[in-house]
Amino acid sequence: MSIPKPTLTALAALAVGLGGLSVAMIFFVAPVDSDQGLTQKIFYVHVPIALTAYAGFGLGAWKALRLLMTREERYDLESYTGVHQGTIFGVLTLVTGAIWAKASWGVWWTWSSDQLVLFLVLFLFYCAYFMLRFSIEPGPRRERISAVYALFGVALIPVSFFAIRLANDFIHPTVFTREGPQMTGVMFAAFCVSWVAISLVAYVMYRAELAGKRTDANLRELREALAS
């Protein structure tokens, strides 16, 4: 590799800096939404977190595909860590989404929002991933079964989205419309900075978790080598 990988510490510092910048932009630069007022600010946090969660699941599935193609063991931990980060940000997405829904629609949850329901289905799916993974003995079999399951999630996203759109026709009339006003340039800039910051936080967490898990696995191998 020609470009050296930045160290984790440097990335973490950058993530903190960008996080601070995005908070400043959200509250002091971006204008207060004329329709929703101050509560609209959660948009700058909620949407990037949701996109990051999708990215985590996507990364997990991509690494799972690599595992199945190459059978290299390291992709297993990478896939697992990706899904894990996706789930962590998934919890945050559901929480911030519920808060936003309560503030702007008056309810904690609404089945008429496609994005919410899709996210819940996907979240349930990937929660079961952990149940599956931790009830199989570690080894190549577990790696491959986990990988196949993680890959199914990617197929489930478009199929579920389509299904939820269909379901809305008979379960719910559309009562709430998605937020009205388009973003202005400044709002979009604040959104982008926040998105980059949160993605970077996720990436730092991913790298840190991966490093920890790798160390753990190496330590276990050493211990087994010493014991035998």
Next chain:
Amino acid sequence: MNGYLGDVAALARKDLKLELRARDTLPAMVLFVLATLVVFHFALPADAGDDASYGLLWIALVFTALLGLARAWAPEREAGALDGLVLAPSDRSAIWLGKTLATLAFLAAAELVALPAFALLFAPLDLGAVAGVALASLGICAVGSLVAAMAAAARGREVLLPLLFLPLAIPLVVGGVGASIADDPSRYLAFLGLYDAVFAILSWAAFEYVVTE
């Protein structure tokens, strides 16, 4: 190709034969779906209407399928026969296809009892609803037999299988309920067909990775 289909037929026939001799899955599925329908009668308020009962029919079908899927790999697991099948000189996906066809046969048999019972006890079923059940059963068995093979490799498989399967079954329930209650079920049937195609191909391709060591 003849050899591949021959393998599939032999594997499916093996499951049907086992069931004919032991009868430990199909009677349970039939009784379960009938008992569930009776429970649903008491779970529904008197003025709930037909639409609600169609929804409950779908819940009953999904859970009946789960009951069958939980037993699907039991014969292979108990005697370690899966290792033998994996070692056999045939394509591994044939094992999945054979199991899918066998579970589909069980589910279809249970539905042959459940649908007339439902029509008799609750609400009439039209052609769209029956087509929806047929298409959804295909998807349930295709995905279900793969997921059941995953769960069979794990500890606590009886608990695990519903957790793995239900999120994947949500689109099927959407399509099935839509086909049962909509005036024009064609869109929902097309969606169910799409689901079947996507997940059958995926399961067919992925099965090898699930069973090989």
